Amino acid sequence: MTVRTRLLQQVFRSLRQATSRVESVSKAALEHPTVTLVACAPQQSKRMPWSCLGYGFAAASLVTVASPLEASCSPAVAAPQTAGVDLSNAGMTAGKAKLQVIFVLGGPGSGKGTQCAKLVQEFGLLHLSAGDLLRAHMKSGTPDGNMVAEMIKQGQIVPSRVTISLLEEAMLKGGKQQVLIDGFPRNEENRAAFEAQTGIEPEFVLFFNCPEAVMEKRLLGRQEGRTDDNIETIRKRFKVFMESSMPIINFYDAKGRVRKIDADRDPEDVYADVRPLVEALQSFAV
Numbered sequence: 313m314t315v316r317t318r319l320l321q322q323v324f325r326s327l328r329q330a331t332s333r334v335e336s337v338s339k340a341a342l343e344h345p346t347v348t349l350v351a352c353a354p355q356q357s358k359r360m361p362w363s364c365l366g367y368g369f370a371a372a373s374l375v376t377v378a379s380p381l382e383a384s385c386s387p388a389v390a391a392p393q394t395a396g397v398d399l400s401n402a403g404m405t406a407g408k409a410k411l412q413v414i415f416v417l418g419g420p421g422s423g424k425g426t427q428c429a430k431l432v433q434e435f436g437l438l439h440l441s442a443g444d445l446l447r448a449h450m451k452s453g454t455p456d457g458n459m460v461a462e463m464i465k466q467g468q469i470v471p472s473r474v475t476i477s478l479l480e481e482a483m484l485k486g487g488k489q490q491v492l493i494d495g496f497p498r499n500e501e502n503r504a505a506f507e508a509q510t511g512i513e514p515e516f517v518l519f520f521n522c523p524e525a526v527m528e529k530r531l532l533g534r535q536e537g538r539t540d541d542n543i544e545t546i547r548k549r550f551k552v553f554m555e556s557s558m559p560i561i562n563f564y565d566a567k568g569r570v571r572k573i574d575a576d577r578d579p580e581d582v583y584a585d586v587r588p589l590v591e592a593l594q595s596f597a598v
């Protein structure tokens with residue numbers, strides 16, 4: 313049996329388990345309207361937890377809970393309480409209550425990290441920068457870590473296998489429903505592997521459009537000691553962006569998912585265009 317077949321089997325197993333969990337939580341909520349149910353994301357599947365996490369949130373939407381991820385992941389617990397069950401969201405399907413992911417893309421230095429920091433401050437979403445995760449991994453001293461260090465120095469894109477497992481781990485640890493994934497997917501390999509492995513489709517893609525000359529000036533002025541903020545690597549990164557990342561933006565644009573932002577303005581002016589897009593998504597959060 314191939315690894316892919318085994319992974320697919322795991323996905324379907326997780327979905328079946330999650331579905332029956334939601335069914336039992338929903339049934340209990342309807343049968344015991346004076347009970348508060350505590351739902352949580354199951355931990356059985358380390359590899360493919362996203363469907364479970366989505367269903368965990370869906371279950372939480374049916375009931376009054378302190379936090380959907382607060383409890384440890386034993387089967388859903390029905391804790392007798394005086395508070396009534398809020399069934400106002402009972403019509404919400406698992407699909408609607410899934411993780412909400414926004415991909416944040418744009419050339420190197422277009423201001424992705426700067427804008428994400430503002431969104432986190434205002435809306436408290438989880439911000440995962442693929443570049444930051446990879447830079448932290450570089451320091452592990454493992455063979456993978458050393459490979460990542462070399463690839464970043466050369467402005468190349470690290471294989472999805474490494475980046476996606478770092479993202480998965482961080483998403484699980486972060487435990488939030490709304491996630492900004494900054495600097496990912498960077499190429500078709502990233503995009504296809506992420507979709508196949510997690511089943512997650514972005515709500516939309518924030519695309520920061522900025523002229524290269526402006527980005528170059530910003531990167532050369534950034535004083536963070538990054539091994540790739542030198543003119544030689546910056547030029548390579550621009551080339552990789554145009555050749556490998558722009559097709560991803562075009563892919564999502566064809567699906568009507570791209571929100572293009574003029575990033576060649578003061579950070580506050582850029583944010584004035586960004587914030588309503590994310591604010592609109594807040595109303596759909598569970």
Ligand SMILES: Nc1ncnc2c1ncn2[C@@H]1O[C@H](COP(=O)(O)OP(=O)(O)OP(=O)(O)O)[C@@H](O)[C@H]1O
Nearest residue numbers: 419420421422423424425426443530534577578579
């Ligand atoms: N709108 C802006 N106007 C001027 N400078 C900016 C603006 N946005 C960000 N900067 C500055 O430009 C530099 C790069 O910004 P930032 O790190 O947010 O870009 P990025 O797109 O995340 O870059 P990378 O992809 O290389 O990580 C930083 O020094 C930041 O302070």
Ligand SMILES: Nc1ccn([C@H]2C[C@H](O)[C@@H](COP(=O)(O)O)O2)c(=O)n1
Nearest residue numbers: 442443464467468469470495496498
């Ligand atoms: N999906 C990704 C994201 C980043 N990298 C590597 C290659 C980039 O040049 C570098 C820095 O990323 P940034 O901080 O500019 O977003 O990290 C990658 O290989 N794959």
